[in-house]
Amino acid sequence: KQEVTQIPAALSVPEGENLVLNCSFTDSAIYNLQxxxxxxxxxxxxxxxxxxxxxEQTSGRLNASLDKSSGRSTLYIAASQPGDSAxxxxxxxxxxxxxxxxxxxxxxxxHP
Amino acid sequence: NAGVTQTPKFRVLKTGQSxxxxxxxxxxxxxxxxxxxxxxxxxxxxHYSVGEGTTAKGEVPDGYNVSRLKKQxxxxxxxxxxxxxxxxxxxxxxxxxxxxxxxxxxxxFGPGTRLLVL
Numbered sequence: 001k002q003e004v005t006q007i008p009a010a011l012s013v014p015e016g017e018n019l020v021l022n023c024s025f026t027d028s029a030i031y032n033l034q035x036x037x038x039x040x041x042x043x044x045x046x047x048x049x050x051x052x053x054x055x056e057q058t059s060g061r062l063n064a065s066l067d068k069s070s071g072r073s074t075l076y077i078a079a080s081q082p083g084d085s086a087x088x089x090x091x092x093x094x095x096x097x098x099x100x101x102x103x104x105x106x107x108x109x110x111h112p
Numbered sequence: 113n114a115g116v117t118q119t120p121k122f123r124v125l126k127t128g129q130s131x132x133x134x135x136x137x138x139x140x141x142x143x144x145x146x147x148x149x150x151x152x153x154x155x156x157x158x159h160y161s162v163g164e165g166t167t168a169k170g171e172v173p174d175g176y177n178v179s180r181l182k183k184q185x186x187x188x189x190x191x192x193x194x195x196x197x198x199x200x201x202x203x204x205x206x207x208x209x210x211x212x213x214x215x216x217x218x219x220x221f222g223p224g225t226r227l228l229v230l
Contacts (some may be wrong), residue, residue: 045221093217104152
């Protein structure tokens with residue numbers, strides 16, 4: 001059974017810092033990995049999707065990498081802003097499964 | 113496109129009452145999912161559907177039923193609500209899209225339904 005862990009559970013940083021969020025998974029036979037953002041009281045918004053054949057994806061100040069052999073993905077946020085404050089979740093879809101497995105998220109606060 | 117919409121946004125039920133949550137998507141997606149999100153538990157899959165007329169159990173299906181009579185709608189039913197079903201319910205949809213480097217599948221989520229069972 002796939003298990004997804006996100007570390008740290010919570011993070012508080014000053015504005016302008018570059019930061020890294022981690023996502024690890026136990027079964028490396030994945031189909032894809034997706035990073036989401038969730039604002040308080042809202043639904044999930046997709047940030048980046050990495051297919052199993054890819055090593056990274058970039059969107060603006062966000063960069064997500066994937067290392068299947070070590071069972072890890074990182075979400076890099078450059079020059080963090082207060083508007084980046086949210087919970088970030090990763091979800092892994094295993095090969096041959098319709099069901100994604102979610103981590104519990106990292107709660108990020110960027111203070112001015 | 114409205115994307116994924118959920119009805120209602122908020123509901124209070126008494127123990128034993130029944131209700132149906134409606135999820136609708138206008139993206140012609142094949143796959144649809146119902147999750148519940150609880151503090152400290154993360155997102156847990158209740159039921160899912162891989163196409164019109166099909167449904168399957170997820171991680172926590174007990175106490176819930178679903179139907180996918182139309183491709184664009186996925187209904188979640190609670191026949192006899194219990195306080196343990198107090199949660200935020202999210203619907204999601206996805207489809208496999210062919211791209212140059214292979215197939216791609218992105219999940220899109222609705223805004224959620226907050227349910228309180230007294």
